[in-house]
Amino acid sequence: MTVTGIAVHPYALPLVRPWAAARTTLHERRGQLLAVTGEDGITGWGDCAPLPSSGTDGHARAFEALADAARILKGREAAELLADGSELSPVPEVRWAIETALFDLEARREGVPLTRHLRSGAPSSVAINAALGPLDDGCAARAEAAAKTGFAVAKIKVGIGTVENELAGLRKVIKAAEGRLAFRLDANRAWCVADARRFLTAIADWPIDGVEEPLAEPTPDALATLQADLPFPLAADESLPVLGPDALLEAGAVRRFVVKPARLGGIRATLALAEKARAAGIELVLTSVVDSAVGVTAAAHLAASLAENAVHGLGTLGWLTRDVAEGPAIANGRLVLPAGAGLGLDVVACGEAFEG
Ligand SMILES: O=C(O)CCC(=O)C1=CC=C[C@@H](O)[C@@H]1C(=O)O
Numbered sequence: 003m004t005v006t007g008i009a010v011h012p013y014a015l016p017l018v019r020p021w022a023a024a025r026t027t028l029h030e031r032r033g034q035l036l037a038v039t040g041e042d043g044i045t046g047w048g049d050c051a052p053l054p055s056s057g058t059d060g061h062a063r064a065f066e067a068l069a070d071a072a073r074i075l076k077g078r079e080a081a082e083l084l085a086d087g088s089e090l091s092p093v094p095e096v097r098w099a100i101e102t103a104l105f106d107l108e109a110r111r112e113g114v115p116l117t118r119h120l121r122s123g124a125p126s127s128v129a130i131n132a133a134l135g136p137l138d139d140g141c142a143a144r145a146e147a148a149a150k151t152g153f154a155v156a157k158i159k160v161g162i163g164t165v166e167n168e169l170a171g172l173r174k175v176i177k178a179a180e181g182r183l184a185f186r187l188d189a190n191r192a193w194c195v196a197d198a199r200r201f202l203t204a205i206a207d208w209p210i211d212g213v214e215e216p217l218a219e220p221t222p223d224a225l226a227t228l229q230a231d232l233p234f235p236l237a238a239d240e241s242l243p244v245l246g247p248d249a250l251l252e253a254g255a256v257r258r259f260v261v262k263p264a265r266l267g268g269i270r271a272t273l274a275l276a277e278k279a280r281a282a283g284i285e286l287v288l289t290s291v292v293d294s295a296v297g298v299t300a301a302a303h304l305a306a307s308l309a310e311n312a313v314h315g316l317g318t319l320g321w322l323t324r325d326v327a328e329g330p331a332i333a334n335g336r337l338v339l340p341a342g343a344g345l346g347l348d349v350v351a352c353g354e355a356f357e358g
């Protein structure tokens with residue numbers, strides 16, 4: 003299938019309320035959708051939404067790289083671009099956008115959902131965590147609501163206040179959930195080793211599903227030392243591409259990898275990492291960088307094909323005031339993949355397109 007048309011659609015999606023984390027607060031998501039059309043008129047979509055605070059390139063560099071890459075796609079064979087190991091772009095989130103569009107195109111042509119294109123027996127839904135945001139005054143109410151709507155795991159941002167205040171806040175939230183939720187905490191590299199140890203030791207007997215990125219200066223050995231004393235998994239998220247999976251695996255640093263395919267550099271890089279994680283017995287949790295429906299749905303298809311029993315982190319679409327497509331439904335703590343071919347989305351691209 004020859005690629006005959008390329009278009010790029012910029013978008014800006016305000017959030018319903020600020021997304022606060024230890025090192026940043028987000029107010030809107032800005033990105034560009036890539037539309038790749040084949041000679042039969044079928045179009046595949048990808049999402050390029052840099053989030054520098056999460057370790058990606060800045061918007062200007064990423065959008066420039068997307069335009070560069072888009073220029074060389076025209077006239078090439080979609081399947082060959084994916085099969086021959088081409089670099090496609092030096093920028094990870096650009097590779098993610100291009101690969102998503104090409105895989106979407108291929109799956110649409112085949113007439114199957116992307117997840118089944120990747121693995122024929124993949125399920126049509128995945129469990130996800132509720133994304134509760136920071137440990138503020140409203141968090142207990144949000145936890146109660148999440149438990150009522152069927153979530154079993156809820157994710158909370160920590161490392162924003164002091165250790166003592168956050169332990170007190172977390173105790174209240176746990177009480178409000180009345181035993182119906184396990185909590186996934188994300189410190190986004192907030193703590194020195196002593197604070198991390200203080201916090202993690204205090205919660206060792208609480209209903210904790212896991213803790214992401216506890217250390218401000220993580221090394222594989224420092225993480226391994228912490229992990230060895232804990233009953234729940236520590237998870238590498240932003241450290242994963244920085245320290246590298248091999249060093250983390252070798253040190254036995256963490257029991258879980260949180261994978262953001264845009265940050266990791268696309269579908270093929272995620273498939274390769276999943277293989278490594280599986281061989282080492284490391285749990286894989288797929289999530290997004292608070293993407294548009296195109297990015298989140300693509301990551302959800304990958305999640306269903308790669309780790310069907312994990313509780314993933316893809317529950318962020320409700321944080322956007324508007325979107326580029328109607329995203330997947332969430333029912334009973336599960337994200338239900340669209341039944342249509344490819345991503346299964348009808349993309350209503352916002353913003354004026356420019357041609358590649
Ligand atoms: O994993 C989730 O439940 C949602 C995504 C999410 O938490 C994040 C996305 C992007 C940046 C961060 O604030 C945060 C994370 O670090 O995991």
Ligand SMILES: [Mg+2]
Pocket residue numbers: 188190214215239240260
């Ligand atoms: Mg994280």
